[in-house]
Amino acid sequence: MVIYCGCLTFFMIIGGYNMKFNIWYISSFFISIIVLIPIITVSFSFFESTSNYYEILKDTFLIEYIFNSLILLISVLIFTFILGAGAAYLVSFYEFPGSNFFKWALILSFAVPPYIYAYSLTAFFENYGTAFTLLKTLFGDANYNKSIPKFDGMFGAILSISFSLYAYVYILTRASFLYQSQNLIDLGKNLGFSKFESLYKIILPAARPAIVAGLSLVAMETLAEFGAVDFFSINTLTTGIYNSWIYFDDLAFANRISFFLLLFIFTMFILENLSRRKAKYHFNTREGLKQKEKAKLLGYNSFFAFIFCFFLFFLSFLFPLSQMFYWTVKFPENLFDLDKLNLVLNTLYLVVMSSLVLIIFSLISNYGNRVSGNRSLNILSTLSISGYAIPGVILAIAFITFIAWFDNSIIKTLGFNSIKKIFIGSVLGLVLVYFVRFYSLAFNGIKSGYEKINISVDESAYLLGYSKKKTFMNIHIPFLRNSLLFIIILISLEIIRELPITLILRPFNFETFATTAYISASEDLLEAAAAPSLFLILIASFFIMITSKYILRETHE
Amino acid sequence: MNKNFLEVKNVDFSAGGKIKVKNVSFSIKKEGDIICLLGPSGVGKTTILRTIAGLEKINNGTIELNGKTLSSKKINIEPEDRNISLAFQENSLFPHYSVKKNILLGAERNKEKKNQSIRFEKLVDLLNISKILNKYPHQISAGEAQRASLARSLISLPDLLLLDEPLSNVDQSFKEEIQVSLKKILKKLKITTIIVTHDSYEAFYLGSKCGIIINQELKQFDDPYNVYHLPNSIEVVNFLNRGILIPAEVTGENSLENDDLGTIEGNFIKHYPKGSNVKLLIQPEDLEHDDKSNLKLEVVDRKFRGTNFIYTLRTPSNTLIPVFVHSHHIHQHEVDEKFGIKRPIHIDHIVCF
Numbered sequence: 082m083v084i085y086c087g088c089l090t091f092f093m094i095i096g097g098y099n100m101k102f103n104i105w106y107i108s109s110f111f112i113s114i115i116v117l118i119p120i121i122t123v124s125f126s127f128f129e130s131t132s133n134y135y136e137i138l139k140d141t142f143l144i145e146y147i148f149n150s151l152i153l154l155i156s157v158l159i160f161t162f163i164l165g166a167g168a169a170y171l172v173s174f175y176e177f178p179g180s181n182f183f184k185w186a187l188i189l190s191f192a193v194p195p196y197i198y199a200y201s202l203t204a205f206f207e208n209y210g211t212a213f214t215l216l217k218t219l220f221g222d223a224n225y226n227k228s229i230p231k232f233d234g235m236f237g238a239i240l241s242i243s244f245s246l247y248a249y250v251y252i253l254t255r256a257s258f259l260y261q262s263q264n265l266i267d268l269g270k271n272l273g274f275s276k277f278e279s280l281y282k283i284i285l286p287a288a289r290p291a292i293v294a295g296l297s298l299v300a301m302e303t304l305a306e307f308g309a310v311d312f313f314s315i316n317t318l319t320t321g322i323y324n325s326w327i328y329f330d331d332l333a334f335a336n337r338i339s340f341f342l343l344l345f346i347f348t349m350f351i352l353e354n355l356s357r358r359k360a361k362y363h364f365n366t367r368e369g370l371k372q373k374e375k376a377k378l379l380g381y382n383s384f385f386a387f388i389f390c391f392f393l394f395f396l397s398f399l400f401p402l403s404q405m406f407y408w409t410v411k412f413p414e415n416l417f418d419l420d421k422l423n424l425v426l427n428t429l430y431l432v433v434m435s436s437l438v439l440i441i442f443s444l445i446s447n448y449g450n451r452v453s454g455n456r457s458l459n460i461l462s463t464l465s466i467s468g469y470a471i472p473g474v475i476l477a478i479a480f481i482t483f484i485a486w487f488d489n490s491i492i493k494t495l496g497f498n499s500i501k502k503i504f505i506g507s508v509l510g511l512v513l514v515y516f517v518r519f520y521s522l523a524f525n526g527i528k529s530g531y532e533k534i535n536i537s538v539d540e541s542a543y544l545l546g547y548s549k550k551k552t553f554m555n556i557h558i559p560f561l562r563n564s565l566l567f568i569i570i571l572i573s574l575e576i577i578r579e580l581p582i583t584l585i586l587r588p589f590n591f592e593t594f595a596t597t598a599y600i601s602a603s604e605d606l607l608e609a610a611a612a613p614s615l616f617l618i619l620i621a622s623f624f625i626m627i628t629s630k631y632i633l634r635e636t637h638e
Numbered sequence: 639m640n641k642n643f644l645e646v647k648n649v650d651f652s653a654g655g656k657i658k659v660k661n662v663s664f665s666i667k668k669e670g671d672i673i674c675l676l677g678p679s680g681v682g683k684t685t686i687l688r689t690i691a692g693l694e695k696i697n698n699g700t701i702e703l704n705g706k707t708l709s710s711k712k713i714n715i716e717p718e719d720r721n722i723s724l725a726f727q728e729n730s731l732f733p734h735y736s737v738k739k740n741i742l743l744g745a746e747r748n749k750e751k752k753n754q755s756i757r758f759e760k761l762v763d764l765l766n767i768s769k770i771l772n773k774y775p776h777q778i779s780a781g782e783a784q785r786a787s788l789a790r791s792l793i794s795l796p797d798l799l800l801l802d803e804p805l806s807n808v809d810q811s812f813k814e815e816i817q818v819s820l821k822k823i824l825k826k827l828k829i830t831t832i833i834v835t836h837d838s839y840e841a842f843y844l845g846s847k848c849g850i851i852i853n854q855e856l857k858q859f860d861d862p863y864n865v866y867h868l869p870n871s872i873e874v875v876n877f878l879n880r881g882i883l884i885p886a887e888v889t890g891e892n893s894l895e896n897d898d899l900g901t902i903e904g905n906f907i908k909h910y911p912k913g914s915n916v917k918l919l920i921q922p923e924d925l926e927h928d929d930k931s932n933l934k935l936e937v938v939d940r941k942f943r944g945t946n947f948i949y950t951l952r953t954p955s956n957t958l959i960p961v962f963v964h965s966h967h968i969h970q971h972e973v974d975e976k977f978g979i980k981r982p983i984h985i986d987h988i989v990c991f
């Protein structure tokens with residue numbers, strides 16, 4: 082940790098060399114450093130000694146953790162590619178019944194986190210579950226349990242994660258398809274390509290960077306997934322981290338697995354960034370952007386396209402929604418027992434606090450980068466947005482490790498009272514870790530807004546006599562207003578769905594819809610998990626609906 | 639001694655840590671004068687404007703405006719405190735305001751100068767932007783954005799106006815009209831202006847002085863007439879690209895001899911001793927066509943330029959010489975035909991290197 086502080090000072094001096102230290106530079110620097118703390122903490126903790134648990138685990142479960150994580154990852158990638166790219170292709174290039182509806186409806190799957198999908202899947206297919214009741218109502222008494230397939234274990238986890246995350250591939254691929262030059266497609270026709278040949282010779286290769294970017298996001302989320310894999314009792318690296326801390330009280334070992342997982346995730350992160358950079362090289366001419374003429378599908382083709390999109394929409398959104406709705410209605414006592422007002426207030430409290438902190442600091446950091454034009458600060462900011470790639474479990478544990486170190490080595494050495502209680506098991510701690518987790522969302526959102534303001538606009542303002550502060554307040558803020566609103570809604574959506582960080586760091590007796598659902602499900606009270614899950618899906622759907630225009634537009638801007 | 643209104647003394651202009659133009663000195667004598675800076679793309683013309691505006695700093699020399707030091711190694715007045723306006727080449731309008739609001743923001747500056755201000759409507763009319771006033775910057779063309787940006791700069795009545803390729807995106811059909819309007823407005827408002835352009839005709843029309851920047855240096859800073867007719871270096875000749883240099887021998891006070899063209903007479907700009915071997919600048923308007931002349935050269939190319947043709951002629955020693963011929967000339971010459979040059983050849987000012 083001493084080395085760590087030394088590195089920070091060194092970086093700051095190097096960064097500030099050759100420029101005057103202004104308040105914007107220093108603020109941006111410190112914000113970036115705060116966001117980087119978990120990564121640095123995990124890296125340093127790798128070298129600390131662990132309990133015997135590591136020795137036991139190394140020879141037994143560690144291979145299983147890695148193997149399961151890989152199986153899960155590869156399967157989810159295959160599923161999400163087929164679902165996401167397939168749907169994007171159909172709605173972008175063809176007109177069929179409902180194609181305009183599916184265009185935005187398919188992103189509603191974001192409202193269903195994998196763990197709620199997992200509850201729905203189990204609730205429907207389990208012995209004497211909803212499928213059983215349905216068959217019994219339709220066809221009378223029989224032992225249907227034998228013939229109803231069971232979607233649990235690894236396959237259940239793969240399905241839950243795939244149906245929840247395919248929208249990443251769908252959104253990015255669709256955006257890329259929209260950007261594809263009409264000329265390119267016309268050229269394909271000119272060369273006599275069939276629809277299928279155009280797809281695999283022109284359309285898919287041109288969209289490859291976007292598809293890779295979408296799949297990288299899916300990969301990061303899959304490796305970070307906790308709720309669904311924990312529910313299906315799959316031992317992955319993420320659950321391993323959680324277990325080594327909760328059940329074996331070995332923070333150092335949790336950090337050690339985290340380090341391995343981080344290396345894995347950073348590979349995905351770099352891949353995603355590289356793909357994104359390449360994704361900008363689509364034709365971007367006025368001709369290229371002209372509205373592509375969608376081919377009207379007829380007969381069998383039209384039916385197939387409709388069925389594919391409908392089933393995708395049904396399975397990813399309507400199915401979990403109706404399952405949770407059915408159980409909420411079937412067991413109304415759970416709905417009445419649910420402390421709805423308190424949960425809404427808690428969620429609102431977290432959303433408001435986190436949004437405020439994220440927006441304010443991301444604005445400062447972006448503006449600092451813009452006015453200082455310092456390269457090293459830019460690199461630091463780019464590194465610091467990697468927070469979104471780090472699983473919530475790792476962030477929460479790294480945060481606890483850092484606070485424990487800071488408390489023992491600095492605060493107590495200086496003779497002050499312990500600060501652990503201020504940060505661990507408090508809303509402040511929760512908001513801080515949310516800040517790290519969702520910083521990239523806010524930072525990148527504002528950055529993409531800023532990228533639309535040419536730097537000469539700032540300079541014009543200075544030359545009209547505007548100070549830096551006046552330029553920020555009168556030019557930047559009004560221009561970024563819509564972006565800020567969009568970011569706040571996205572943050573809200575993420576916080577409502579967030580599980581592991583909230584679970585680990587929440588204050589005593591402080592619950593959200595996500596934690597309430599998780600706790601009920603982990604106690605095998607799936608019926609009780611239905612009501613909070615339903616609330617969560619409805620609120621998230623509302624946010625998605627009001628931002629769908631932005632989500633579908635922003636991604637291709 | 640009267641102080642110059644703008645004084646740039648021994649300044650190294652740099653951007654992104656790289657020196658773009660070295661050791662530059664020039665001045666603007668009195669308020670209201672217009673000067674133009676010409677040079678190839680990427681040579682550092684914009685950097686000069688940005689530095690004078692205060693957007694880039696200097697490590698060498700001084701920039702003074704009206705007796706006040708704006709930039710030096712130790713002093714750097716912030717751009718917002720200079721009362722200098724820079725109209726950028728690219729669209730720098732505030733994206734969330736309409737064109738009208740953008741222009742009126744400029745009017746908020748220098749309100750005390752009301753007595754010499756130009757009416758908004760008049761300006762809008764002169765720059766032909768009345769139809770786009772209620773549009774937003776993303777809804778207008780690059781040329782319209784440039785004119786709106788120019789209007790915002792003009793209406794702000796700065797002490798010094800800097801225009802970076804102000805008409806580069808304006809349609810050719812409009813260009814001359816706007817050049818006339820711009821010159822009229824600048825003279826009326828007495829706004830001291832530096833215009834950066836790569837269009838030599840624009841520079842010659844608008845500027846009372848022109849600076850030629852080539853290879854990191856300000857090569858020449860002079861009246862437009864002199865820059866054109868009396869270029870001080872081969873680089874300036876090559877940049878203006880309006881003539882060629884042919885070998886010649888000085889044969890007298892007012893004459894030279896070239897193997898292909900024979901005797902050439904005129905007034906030397908610079909004295910050379912008899913017998914000197916020099917490179918003589920021949921510009922397209924220096925030679926006259928004469929069908930009856932016995933000095934015949936071969937036509938290798940003919941370009942129609944509206945008011946005139948430019949014939950490219952090959953001499954016996956294989957040098958290519960451009961010659962203007964009025965487009966109403968009685969007949970045209972085809973490629974490979976012979977083309978007569980009037981003798982004796984007389985050039986008003988003989989430029990040699």
